[in-house]
Amino acid sequence: MMPMDWMFLLPWLLFALLGLLIVAGVPIAMSLVLTSFAVIMLDPRLTPWIMFQRMYNGMDSFVLLAVPLFLLAGNLMNAARITDRLITLCLHLVGHFKGALAHVNVMVSMLFAGVSGSSTADSAGVGTVLIPAMKREGYPAHFAVAVTAASSVMGIVIPPSINMIVWGALTNTSIAGLFLGGILPGVMIGIAQILLNLGYVRRYQVPVRQRASLAQLMHSGKDGLLAAGIPVLIIGGITLGIVTPTEAAVMAVLYALALGFLVYRELTFKNVLAASTSTVRLCSLSLFSLVGAAIFGYLISFYQIPPSLMKGVNITDPTTLLIVMAIVMLLIGTFMDSLPAMAILAPIFQPLAMQAGVHPVQFGVISVMALGLGLITPPYGLCLMISAKIGGIPLLKALGTTLLYLAVMLVVITLLIVYPQLILLIPRALVPDFV
Numbered sequence: 001m002m003p004m005d006w007m008f009l010l011p012w013l014l015f016a017l018l019g020l021l022i023v024a025g026v027p028i029a030m031s032l033v034l035t036s037f038a039v040i041m042l043d044p045r046l047t048p049w050i051m052f053q054r055m056y057n058g059m060d061s062f063v064l065l066a067v068p069l070f071l072l073a074g075n076l077m078n079a080a081r082i083t084d085r086l087i088t089l090c091l092h093l094v095g096h097f098k099g100a101l102a103h104v105n106v107m108v109s110m111l112f113a114g115v116s117g118s119s120t121a122d123s124a125g126v127g128t129v130l131i132p133a134m135k136r137e138g139y140p141a142h143f144a145v146a147v148t149a150a151s152s153v154m155g156i157v158i159p160p161s162i163n164m165i166v167w168g169a170l171t172n173t174s175i176a177g178l179f180l181g182g183i184l185p186g187v188m189i190g191i192a193q194i195l196l197n198l199g200y201v202r203r204y205q206v207p208v209r210q211r212a213s214l215a216q217l218m219h220s221g222k223d224g225l226l227a228a229g230i231p232v233l234i235i236g237g238i239t240l241g242i243v244t245p246t247e248a249a250v251m252a253v254l255y256a257l258a259l260g261f262l263v264y265r266e267l268t269f270k271n272v273l274a275a276s277t278s279t280v281r282l283c284s285l286s287l288f289s290l291v292g293a294a295i296f297g298y299l300i301s302f303y304q305i306p307p308s309l310m311k312g313v314n315i316t317d318p319t320t321l322l323i324v325m326a327i328v329m330l331l332i333g334t335f336m337d338s339l340p341a342m343a344i345l346a347p348i349f350q351p352l353a354m355q356a357g358v359h360p361v362q363f364g365v366i367s368v369m370a371l372g373l374g375l376i377t378p379p380y381g382l383c384l385m386i387s388a389k390i391g392g393i394p395l396l397k398a399l400g401t402t403l404l405y406l407a408v409m410l411v412v413i414t415l416l417i418v419y420p421q422l423i424l425l426i427p428r429a430l431v432p433d434f435v
Helices: 004-023 026-043 048-059 063-079 083-094 100-116 118-138 139-155 164-169 175-182 181-201 215-237 245-263 270-301 304-310 318-333 336-356 360-376 382-391 397-417 419-429
Strands: none
Touching: 004 026, 004 083, 004 181, 004 270, 026 048, 026 270, 048 270, 048 318, 048 397, 063 118, 063 139, 063 164, 063 215, 063 245, 063 270, 083 215, 083 245, 083 318, 083 382, 100 118, 100 139, 100 181, 100 215, 118 360, 118 382, 139 336, 139 360, 139 382, 139 397, 164 175, 164 336, 164 360, 175 215, 175 360, 175 419, 181 270, 181 397, 181 419, 215 245, 270 304, 270 318, 270 336, 304 336, 318 336, 318 360, 318 397, 336 360, 360 397, 397 419
């Protein structure tokens, strides 16, 4: 144990030890647990039982049960080849434009985001089909990889977003408000990426298809709209107060099973088992990070770090504060997964944002987006890694093009910071009681 005269060093040790373990290559989840354990053992005011109690409380949440269920729904949709049907629908809509597959990539990511709520599921499901197809039609591999990785970021913005569920659980922010607040920003990102595509594809010799017939549009539209029914079901149920986010996730899984087995007849019990196994593997990593972050967040509160920051940080302008926070989150998101990053930063930044008068829904949407950009920025860059692996090229070869899409998304985030009504318009119109 540390002498009482040295207790003031423990908050500094908390962050210094965490940074040291991360730099040493220790997984984020284990770094959080080991750091917390070391500080608890040094502080005579705390006991190891606090650690076990807080870690259990961190997972004892009905809302967090929605995370594996939404992931399972996304994996079932992939297994049922929903992605193929969404691609066909989008191709019939924009196939007669130059650079059609690049635009389809963005549009499908927008639709798939409303199904899975996961950016990694998006990049894997959409990328497996579209990256090889784009390469066959003459698109450079680095461009195909960059478009796929960048567009998959919409998976954490457009509802149902797993990251928004976690943020809502951590900060007691309305999940319905966050879902509705993410709709317009997600659409803005999609439009901005399509506009960038239009300028980019001019330099490539790629085929232009004939305009689809009305019969083709109706046929593909029927399949596509059935898949698009999931976000309507989820958002409508939560907004109307019929179901909770977790119950909506159960509905999404049942809907995916019904489509896969009864309508499209693509699912088998073997596929369901594989999708379930994949979900368990992914969730075990993400949710264990939240367990470690729960005790770490408790120590942040115990050492009164947020009040100390509130005294030391005198930024009263909401716009300036949000820009500073977004930059910090963007940098941290490049080094760690967004879920543990949320659990660490939320208890620190939330009081500062509320003190400056930032609306909780705006703060939540901006935070989720800023941390989510780490999915396409090395060294973490998970979606970029997945897409580069599918494209068969080194990650760095696609980085330059990816940074152009990153710049476009940063412009969108800046607009959302300066004009909060872009986020709050839909929630205030549909569920004013939540915001």
